[in-house]
Amino acid sequence: MHISDGIIDTNVCIAAGVVSIGLVYLSGRNTSVEEIPRMGMMGAALFVASLIHFPLAGTSMHLGLFGIAGIILGKRSFPPVFAALLFQSLIFQHGGLVTLGVNSINMGAGAFAGWMIWKTKFINENIRALLAGFLGIIVPMLLMILEFRVSGYGRGILYLFSVYLLLAAIEGVITLGAVRFIRRVKPGLLP
């Protein structure tokens, strides 16, 4: 899910870098002191989740949790996603430095998608949770396909990404479980 340096077109990376800084400001505008620990904690949770690998469809995958980030943080999800990816890049080189912008736009979009679904209050909460988790992976995947295509990869790259469908399904179920747990134990966390 994380694009390393050198894989896709540099111009795309630079443009995305600039846009992502803009998004950090937009998403973090007028943040109040009460919101900060939540954002930091969510960033840490995203980072820790990425440390836990499990085998899936022949490769090693890890959870993204972008759907949950979107549910809990709403419009504030972008800065924590950005910070978590910065950590991943610096600590174990998951995703590059130049591609930080691209990666955070991709995964931030996943979180925003989760938020959008979560806001649609007329749908049953369980379904919303399931969808949020699912889209949290699918949306970044779609963006990645786009970026690879722009960078000259053929359509065959679709095969490479199909494994994420499986991951997205798993994330959906996990997000559902997490939301149900939080609803029982600490409902204050869910907006």
Next chain:
Amino acid sequence: MKHSFIDKYSDLDSPVHRLDPRIKTLTALCLILIIVSETRGELFPFLFYIPVIGVIAAVSRIPWGYIMKRCLVVAPFILLTALFYPLSGMLTSDFRSLGSYNHEYMVGISIFLKAYSALILLIVLTSTEKFHNILLGLRKLKMPKLIGIISALMYRYVFLIHDEILRTNMARDSRTTGKLKMSRLKVYGNQSAMVFVRSFERSQTLYNSMLSRGFNGEFPSMSRLSLKGKELLFAGALIMLVLAIRLANQNIQNYLFN
């Protein structure tokens, strides 16, 4: 509780270690940018980039075995994407003779080389500096303030989560037989969710204690970063060298091959 998964070789001493974290980060970023923006399919300049990177890594005294081990974590993904550059065309277009994919192969290889060069530079950067110093450097380099605060908190919170995991693991293990006899998904699920909830609560308390000591968004620090002219010169020279390789590439090739 002791945590050793970061900062492992940051206590060694070498010219790379001694560089100011700001300069080090900026230099790494510049070098990576120059190399990854190299024209696709160009393999020749890597004859020069690779030795330069090798020298930097050697000077840093980070053991090669360690660098390779860290490379391995992301290696499959890089290899796969590099491989897919030529492959992704073949898989979907009509059959062409394999020979006509020559350029695609070259691009695939250059993607592979770029990615690895960047990876090794990044590894050298992050293993020669304490992680919190890199964050401090980034803050001084005017990264967005919010990201500065969040990442400083994250640094502490990651340990907090780690602690919670270790402790609940012990408590869980002491009521099991070494193996779980119930649905593992359910047990691990509940445990992780509880760790998540408790960490959120503790993070609030921790933040309250910061507020109590006057925290207002700025992270004051006792350690003063000091820029030395020598370091600036060294970093500048390094960037110029790589840039020169990049720019001179075409001329050298013309000279050599015509």
Next chain:
Amino acid sequence: MGSAVKIEKLSFSYTPDKPVLKEVSLEVKPGEKLGIIGRSGAGKSTLLLHLNGILSGSGTVSIDGTKVEKKSLYQVRKKVGLVFQNPDDQLFNPTVEEDIAFGPLNFGLSREESAARVKEALNAMNLEGLEKSVSHHLSLGERKRVALATVLAMQPEVIAFDEPFSSLDPEMVVQLINIIGGLDATLVVVSQSLLPLLSCCNRLAVISEGEIIAHGPREEVVKNDELMKRSGMDMSFYREIFRDYF
């Protein structure tokens, strides 16, 4: 003489259905050492968090005449130091030194002044030589003292302690009592350990289900058996054990 802390009709609840503090009024004179006791869950920690505006309910809290409110937070937090029960909640910088300097630097002191404060606080806590240590590698007793040092370095007028004695061995408790006894700030100490509390506080307040049900000189409060029983503080059980063994 004014009061160091003055709380008037303070009410607070975390969740709408359950009031945690109910019209609490309490006054602490400068230099006084006040102990607060009460059952677990009575609202003691919640009360402390109001002293420097971390929480704010209805009613007023004033520190040295300054009302605690949004716009006075900076001054108030300079005057009130809060020591949390769990030192791990208080130590978040990479080194002991930076942790202790965090407060002074935040309040605008220069690096040199802060360094002096750090030195002083380390001395007062017998922690010389640990400047560069990583806080979370220290023992519990050391971490508790570092946490106190982080607050001392701010030279607050009022220090509020939450459960300073819990999980410490008797020797460390005595050490801490001596340290606390030597401070010349106004003190508010919350603790379930009645013996250490009695030896460092001259006045006591009893809180029960969010209400202050007694407040006065320690002798008066502690010897009121009915009151102590009612607030879960009955020590008579220990009388025989103590007689027998000590």
Next chain:
Amino acid sequence: MGSAVKIEKLSFSYTPDKPVLKEVSLEVKPGEKLGIIGRSGAGKSTLLLHLNGILSGSGTVSIDGTKVEKKSLYQVRKKVGLVFQNPDDQLFNPTVEEDIAFGPLNFGLSREESAARVKEALNAMNLEGLEKSVSHHLSLGERKRVALATVLAMQPEVIAFDEPFSSLDPEMVVQLINIIGGLDATLVVVSQSLLPLLSCCNRLAVISEGEIIAHGPREEVVKNDELMKRSGMDMSFYREIFRDYF
């Protein structure tokens, strides 16, 4: 009669440079109630974690004649219940009921049997009616009792407690002492609170810097002033306070 717990020459260190337990030998007879005291950082919690194989150092630990090793973990953990200092570490299921049933289910009991165990444990801890509550929402005293119930439900022969009395108010401490006194398992209790410990244990062991420096009937150990002083347990400081007030 064999021994419930037999530790022989147990040594352990977390980091190569610093031994935490040094050739510890200790024997606990069935039905005995042993208190372990010692300075903070002496190695008490570390010792407890060896009783059911969470940690394993050099030397041997046997429970009721079974050596604690990888292949005997199943039997050992069935026999030894560990109650951690912080109940929150132990409670991670959404409801009290599920938390208590966790151990029995893991040891292969059927749902019916587990449900019976849950009921029994709740009764013993005065927790009836809380089956469906979310553990996380209970008060500290209740959570401590639930944590104990999760262990009781496994019907262990040996129960090891880490700091059961810390952060509890005196009333709750007395409650817990009564509960502990009524258990008929072999008990090993680690605590810094000497008075409660004395009232529920008839034997005491003193650990200092990873070594057992004394072990015997409580009177003998406690009245050895020199020993108590050496291990940071000196209570003489409190004598006057206690005389004056209680």
